[in-house]
Amino acid sequence: MSSGSANEERRLYARDLTLGYGGRPVVDGLSLDIATGEITAIVGANACGKSTLLRGLARLPAPRSGAVYLDGKEIHSQPTRYVAERLGLLPQAPVAPDGIRVAALAAQGRYPHQGWFRRWSTADDDAVAGALVATGTLDLASRPVDELSGGQRQRVWIAMALAQDTDILLLDEPTTFLDVAHQVEVLDLLTDLNRRDGKTIVLVLHDLNLACRYAGHLIAMKDGGVVAQGPAADAVTEEMVTSVFGMPCRVVPDPVSGTPMVVPIGRHHGRVQVVAGHAEGVQHPAP
Numbered sequence: 001m002s003s004g005s006a007n008e009e010r011r012l013y014a015r016d017l018t019l020g021y022g023g024r025p026v027v028d029g030l031s032l033d034i035a036t037g038e039i040t041a042i043v044g045a046n047a048c049g050k051s052t053l054l055r056g057l058a059r060l061p062a063p064r065s066g067a068v069y070l071d072g073k074e075i076h077s078q079p080t081r082y083v084a085e086r087l088g089l090l091p092q093a094p095v096a097p098d099g100i101r102v103a104a105l106a107a108q109g110r111y112p113h114q115g116w117f118r119r120w121s122t123a124d125d126d127a128v129a130g131a132l133v134a135t136g137t138l139d140l141a142s143r144p145v146d147e148l149s150g151g152q153r154q155r156v157w158i159a160m161a162l163a164q165d166t167d168i169l170l171l172d173e174p175t176t177f178l179d180v181a182h183q184v185e186v187l188d189l190l191t192d193l194n195r196r197d198g199k200t201i202v203l204v205l206h207d208l209n210l211a212c213r214y215a216g217h218l219i220a221m222k223d224g225g226v227v228a229q230g231p232a233a234d235a236v237t238e239e240m241v242t243s244v245f246g247m248p249c250r251v252v253p254d255p256v257s258g259t260p261m262v263v264p265i266g267r268h269h270g271r272v273q274v275v276a277g278h279a280e281g282v283q284h285p286a287p
Helices: 003-009 050-057 080-086 102-113 122-134 150-163 180-197 208-214 238-245
Strands: 012-021 024-034 039-044 065-070 087-090 168-172 200-204 217-222 225-230 249-253 260-264 273-275 278-280
Touching: 012 050, 024 050, 024 065, 024 225, 039 050, 039 180, 039 208, 039 238, 050 087, 050 168, 050 200, 080 087, 080 102, 087 150, 102 122, 102 150, 122 150, 122 180, 150 168, 150 180, 168 180, 180 200, 180 208, 208 260, 217 238, 225 238, 238 249
Parallel strands: 039 200, 039 217, 087 168, 168 200
Antiparallel strands: 012 024, 012 065, 217 225, 249 260, 273 278
16 A cells, blocks of 8 residues: 555544534534644634534544544544544543542553453553653652642643554643643643654644644634634634634734744724834824
8 A cells, every 4th residue: 555545544534524512513514634743723712613623533522414534434433442542632621530640640541452351561561651751750650640730730641642652642722721831841742742753633722823833734713614724824814813713913923933923903002102202103192
């Protein structure tokens, strides 16, 4: 089989996908392709369907219509263990069992590899240790998870997902509740994993500028549909940001990465600015 065909079979994608809860569709007739071997960020305003889409890509919930495809076949037609060995999901704000220690939480990522006749093995030990090393949490292995800082806990959850040893990682807002330094720390870690191991990583992110900086592929959602997808340089425009987020802005090059950087325009900007004693900008009457 050619490498091109193999690459096609590894793709995760959706066609005409509708997902919802109760009587209301949240994702409506959506089609998209996840870029294999890249980091993809899903962005959009609150309640636009980002988290529902991510769960749908992991076959939770089942689609009302359309389908998600993994390895060229509908994901719901494939055995649960096969999917778990190919695709790992880290939900938003996961909750650890009381008193569980770091190594034990990371080890839970190996459960998809267990079976009736499959006992814990040296390979499992190696996978957990490797995940702890990759996330910089090996020295925390014996500590209770509930004693860790927010950034440390998030790295441990990522270690659990890595221990599952899948080609595809889906992470729902992995930087939520973290300060800026820890957000960058987590995104740098995911970039390392992508570049070193070639993992396909899909993130739901709130911060559009971090999404532009760290993701090679970007999907922008509005009202349960996709309004733009592709490289950030193509997808992120002033028109798209205004449409999706309802926020007037300017898009300029990021001075660090050269990727698009969104600069919001607030209601109070454009007033007189005094520079060295001279008024510049649009004139407004004094209040």
